[in-house]
Every structure is written in C-alpha cells, then in structure tokens.
Amino acid sequence: MRKYFHIFKISFEEELAYKWNFILWRFRNVLQIFLTYFLWSTVYSDPTRQIFGYDRTEILTYVFGIMIVRALVLSAKAMSVGNDVASGDLSNYLVKPMNYFKYWMTRDIASKALNLIFASVEFAVLFIILKPPFFFQKDFGVILAFLVSIILAMLIYFLILFLLGSIPFWVPEIGWGSHFLVTVVIVEALSGSLFPINILPEVLQSIILATPFPYLIYFPVQVYLGNITGWALFGGLLIAISWVGVLWTFLNVVWQKGLKVYQSFGG
C-alpha cells in the first residue's frame, strides 16, 4: 500500500512539474464548456421554456455538472498503457514488484485529484462570471447514488483505456488511432458531454444506452439532477456494474493473451 502512496505522490508532483502543459489542458476544458454553455443558454433564453424535458436551470446545471464529472471521469493517465506496450517499456514494469493495473489506477487517481481541484476553481470562477441558475441537490440519498455512479464511471473508463492499451500487443501502429476513435470521437459523442442523450429519438437513445459510454457522463449527471430515481436508478446502476464486470472479464482474457504474444520490441 505504501508503494502506491508514493506512486500517487510522484504522479501528483509530475503533473505539477509540467505546469504549462497542465494549465493549457485545463484552459482547453474551459473553452469546450463555453460552446456547450452558450449554446444551451441561447436555446433556453426564455426562462419559462421547457424542451426535451429540461428547463433552463436543469440544462445549465447539466452543463456545469459536466465540468466536474469530466474532471473526475475523463482525466486519466492510463491512456499511456498502449505506448508502454508498443514501445516495449512494459517490460520495465513487469519485472518490478508491483501490480501494473494498480500502478495505473493510482496514477489515474492522482490525475483525477489534481483535475478536480482545478475544475472546482474553474467552476467557481465561471459560476461567478456567468451567474447561471443552478440546481443544488439536497437529497442525501441522491448524492450518494451520484457518487456511486461516478465511481462506476471511473472504473468503466479505466477498463476501456486498458482495453485500448492492449491493442498494440497485436497491432502496435494503431495505438493512437484507436484512442482517437474511442476516447476523442466516440466518448465525446456518446457519453453526453456535449448534450443530454435524451434529446435524441428513442431508438437512438436505446442503442446508445446499451453501450457503456453514457454511463461515463450522462448517467451520473442525470442521477445528480434527480431525473433518474427508484427502479430506474437501481437498473441504471446495475447496468453500470454489469459493464464493469464485462469489461473487467474481457480485459483479463485480452491482457493474458496479449502478454503471451508480447515481444518487447525496443524494450
């Protein structure tokens, strides 16, 4: 446990060592929020307007909620697993007395902690500047369910990243390509980080909700807003847990097979 605490500390310091890199990354997050915020603010310029089942307060809470949930779920260092596999650096970790999964999980937690701190500051600054109407959830049970959904989202994203990182075992040259397709394109589109999934027709919603992606952003924010309660909430959490189980099982199989074909080119 102590060694992972040191990894956490080193990862945290490493992020801060490249200050500009980190600050510019956070600045990019703020820019992305601007488009979403102003778009929805214009759509709901009439405070009494209700479309897609949302009013102005709910939709702007959704946008601001994205900021925090993104910082917690989508900031992850495990993106580099594929590089380790493709470059042969994985060998350096395999011979060390530590668990490679736990190592990246610890690094992810450090990254999430730092991003959460910055996202909270950005949240506060934008809140003061834009003065949006905001829905503060007061129901303790809902907040608890929201936290559980966040933990499940973090696990799902971690497992997706590791699965993508396993692809270079077989096809080293598409490491970045697969990340682009899944984390930059598909996650951005289907996770709900641009818009709530339920503005789409029901058929599309059903298809998207059958994938793990909406459980990264859309589902936790909906839980916070109190739009998913009772059996629907229970069912949603169960689906998210199932995705964790499925991805974890699949990753174990893929990783074991990958290690068998791993040849440590350049390692």
Next chain:
Amino acid sequence: MAKKLKKYLKIWWMMSVNSFSVVLGQKYALIIFLTGKIFRFSFFFLFIYFLLKGTGQIAGYSSDQIIFFFLTFNIIEVVTQFLFREVYKFRSMIIKGDFDLVLVKPVNSLFRVLMGGADIIDLITIPPLVILTVIYGISFHPALAEVLIYLALLMNGFLIATAFHITILAFAIITLEIDHAVMIYRDITSLGKFPVDIYKEPLKGLLTYLVPVGIMVGLPAKAIMGLITPVGIIIAVLIGVLSMFFALRFWNFALTKYTSASS
C-alpha cells in the same frame, strides 16, 4: 514570379505524395482515422438536426441556416488541416534540432514547415463536404454576387486560418510549446460551429475582432444568406490582410530567436 510559383507547386506536390504514401502504408490507421472523422461529423450533424427539430430556431437562425454555418466551419477546418497537417509535427523538429536541416535548404522554411505534409485523410473528406455545402447553399437561392462574396470571404477565412497557423509555428520556436497551442486554436475555432450571435459579450466581441472566428467562419455563411453589409466585407478583408501581415512579422521575429538546441 510564375517560375517560382511553379517550383513551389512542384515541391508541394512531391512532399504531398510522400506524405500520402506514408499514410497509405498504414491501412488500419487510415481506416480508423477516416471512420473517426466521418463519425464525429455525422454525429454532430445529427445533434444539430434533432436540436433544431425541437427548438425550431437558435438565435433567430433556422435549422438550414445553422447547418450551413456548421458546414462552412467544417470546410475551413478540413481544408486547413489538409494543407497544414505538418504544423502538428513541428515541435519534434524544433526539439530534435531537425529544423536546421530545413533552414539550410534552398526552399522557404515557412513553406516547408507549414505545408510539408498534406493529409490524405482530410482530402478524402473534402469532396462530400463540398457537395453537402453546395446543396444547403443552393437552398437559400443566393444571387451570383452573394455566391462570389461567399467564396471571397471563404478565401479570407483561409487567410486568417493560415495566419493563425503561422503564429502557432512562431510561438513554437520561442516557447517549444505547440501541441496545446494548436489544439487551443482548434478549440477556439470550434466555437464557430454555431453563429457567434449565440455568445454574449465580451466573448462575442472577442470572437469577432480579437480572435476573428466570426469573420473567419461566420461571415462567409452570412454572405450566402444575404445578411452582410459592404462595411462588414471591408472590415473582414482588412482583418484578414492585417492578421497575415502580423503573423509573417512574428514568424520573422521568431526565426531570430531560434537557438538550434539539441542539434
């Protein structure tokens, strides 16, 4: 002048063929990136369609008008990425000192680092995008003059985008930081996916004059809808020319700061 132009056209063609060969040699990567780009475009297109189906209009613009803004944004973005993909590789050139090899060659160094690696993946997406834009553009029944102004302002938009890329390159020489700078440029220009009228002041003013996304992307689209004044056109061209002038000055200044580290 014509001889020089012919020479650079030939160099560009040779560099592009090399760049295309590299990408075509990695078929899986080509398929993945192409799929990703098409999916991203289609999904955003769908989002706008369903959003406008529910709201009717945004900031006074109809569904077709908003889609046309989005298509015009994509034309500028895809064409600049097709032409200027090499910019994304400039950091490693600076860090490793490989930029020395560019400087000693009898070719304009800015031309080499700006246009040295055209992207075939973006090239593939340009024709369908242009067809879609023409289809939507025709639906506004524009007069010939409006079409010509649209094309002229589109060129002006490319000029501003080029100025941005030159500034980013110059910035990279001075700070060694380019990856985030180019992505920040893309994040800022992506605010032009929708008309800048949706933003509130001071952001709207910033996007119109300081970082002229509105002029680069929004104004051409407005021209085809007949929503532009002669003064607007003059200001747009003036901003285009000035941004290019200052970008080139900045590039020349940055070259004097190049230290050839690691070489």
